[in-house]
Amino acid sequence: MQRSQQRAETPPGHVVVIGGGIAGLAAAHRLVATGLRVTLLEATDRLGGKLMTGEIAGVQVDLGAESMLARRPEAVALAEAVGLGDRLQPPATATASLWTRDALRPMPKGHVMGVPGDPAVLGEVLSPEGLARIAEERDLTPTPVGDDVAVGAYVADRLGREVVDRLVEPLLGGVYAGDAYRISMRAAVPQLFEAVKEGGPLLDGVRRIQERAAARQQTGPVFQGIAGGIGTLPAAVGDAVRAQGGEILTETPVLGLTRTETGWAVRTDTRTITADGIVLATPAWSAGTLLAAESPAASAELSGVEYASMALVTLAFRRTDIEAYEALSGRSGFLVPPVDGHTIKASTFSSNKWQWVADAAPDLFVLRTSVGRYGEEDHLHREDEELVAVSLRDLAAATGLTARPVDTEVTRWIGGLPQYPVGHLTRVARIRDEVAKLPALRVCGAVYDGVGIPACIASAHRAADEIASEIIATPTLVRGTGSEAGQ
Template structure:
């Protein structure tokens, strides 16, 4: 039996869900972990709060349940009994001043049949879809903009009225800039073998029909998905992980044998480093050790947004004749409204409904890529703009009994055409650095499961570094 040695020490930079997931994975692999978070709270864009006693999410509110990473992590940290799917998944689109049920039979807004969008589009817009197979095939190449490709094949109305609000809800971005390869990879792959966009969508739908699923697409957590970071942090601490908030990393230097991580208080020696901080922050820290990775990271842009959470007397909302069924509605930016979506939290989440039976809680989202000026407005202005749009959409004239405005400055990384290639360049450059990896929302998806997967991959690659792997082998007595 080989003599035992100290466990390898890995520093995780960033205390969002990616950093916490990385810390959890590293501890499982036998590392000693120190997590450093610059702000005074953990969780990044996952954050819970309360409005008039009702628990609500003030950031991301759901996670994809059909990817395993987030659900598995939640279960492993004791939240299995709190996982709950939405009470309703139906939604509407507020287009040209009318609320219409969300069409079915599409892939991120791209239809497989023109009839699916009848009523939402003009007669000519629907007819344009039907002529798509008459067009010459257009190759997607290495990458292509979702909006530009779909508009070329089906017309701008499809993009402006359906694709844009759906993609905007995920990325707070511009569909005419967003990479198809990154944002809708299944459509990108289908188009590599189908000359018709409609045929590509139908191929995706046919494949899904061969293996129908009845489980929920999304899930939440009783009390809010913002509970997940705290539960992971508790689990990390329980296994000896050292978590430090209000501890910004100021410098990162490779020495002969390890990494020197300088904070505003001390310099920490680490055998490995996982960087789970935003791209712009990682860029600054890597400027000396990897100029190539730093330069590519600096190119990644972010969108800012605000959430306006409001509580109303329940009767004042549910009795409105213009109130649509379902969990809320999306808003096409082409219509010039302030809000891009409204979520009826009381209807969508059972715990919100049950915790405040006399209230109706909803939230609006404001801000897309290029609309940073929206966040310069006062809270009262953002709330007022939301109320005006809600009044126009559903006839709501009641004043809320409580309002909470949450701003996410630089909250969502953008995925423009070429983003997958940029990420590949970053990974290639970083791979040349011993025992250092990156992860986060800019890496391979903005959703919670994608962030966790990115973090777990980074942790696994760090622990596979020969010098660190030997350390864990010694600890295991191998």
């Protein structure tokens, strides 16, 4: 009986989560469910990171990420857990195109991130010379991949540059805003990396991937959105964290972390908070700065992570002004290969893709373009009006659209996406090895296990579970009461 009372009176461990993007929020949500005390600190005045809604012509739309992979369970499960299950929606249309070789061409089917299993699907995208180059692959000597290899370099070596430049590059660029000739195959397309390690022609490896996927008989949509915008998810997760007793503080930048005899001291701009555990859910440069004193090796690795910046240009048109443009009908949007020399890298026809956008504004047609890739970020220094103008110019060239928008919104994401060059997963392993030497501290977010929303949530759950296990298994860590000093 005395032991039972002693356990009940022991204060729960206190975990501070630093960073209020979807990874930090998911970590906090996971931690409060274990009974631990949680304080989430976010430097800016809002939660969500790259998940954000805003208004265009009075209509709420996503100004950041707009969809999440539904074939992975983490994001859909979190949305359901915080009461958004009835608002999950698949795209109303997923008929995308490629704007290449001076025309909008149907997106080929039957490929793995642009790498085909059957070259016949590329007939409208590649030139006859490009198709002939693919046919040469069976006569080539094997291309070694070692511990890792760049997606673009490997595919170009096997199938020719045209496959990379006109299909792999825009698809990978849509995910990473990066350069396919630098992006790690092992990190970005792991199923392809495992297939090519098995040996044999690349086309055969892609077909094996497709056969295994068919054997799993996955059903349901590949992607999901949320009515009202993916950007509504962070607020719902934040509300759920608070409802379970968690504390969330915005406009609270963390200036330093210091180990103490019983845990950690977290120094903000106004006070110091004691904690038994820390989850660092910040971009690499911020995590590196905070770990500089306690883990110089991890800090140095994090400082080497590069980022790409981009801008989203959201445009609203009157439907009566765009009815003549057949290229806008029935499509979810289009991707743009960099090799074609245009400014925009993609356009999403939001009113076609998401039924909730069409329902919210039946008299409007909302679309958006994206501008900026890794190493090509000069465009982001232009004024908003210039970015709108270049977007309209490229839209006119691609679709014939010459109507003028009734409203525009430019959103810049500076340092928005971490880059995954060759060797990235080895770098991540080194970071985690160094961080694991610190008591009850873990890292999570887009840097480590993938840039998509489900991957960020999975990374957060891993960090939260490891922290909870360590604190619960080590009673000496559970001494802090979340006290504050320096107020």
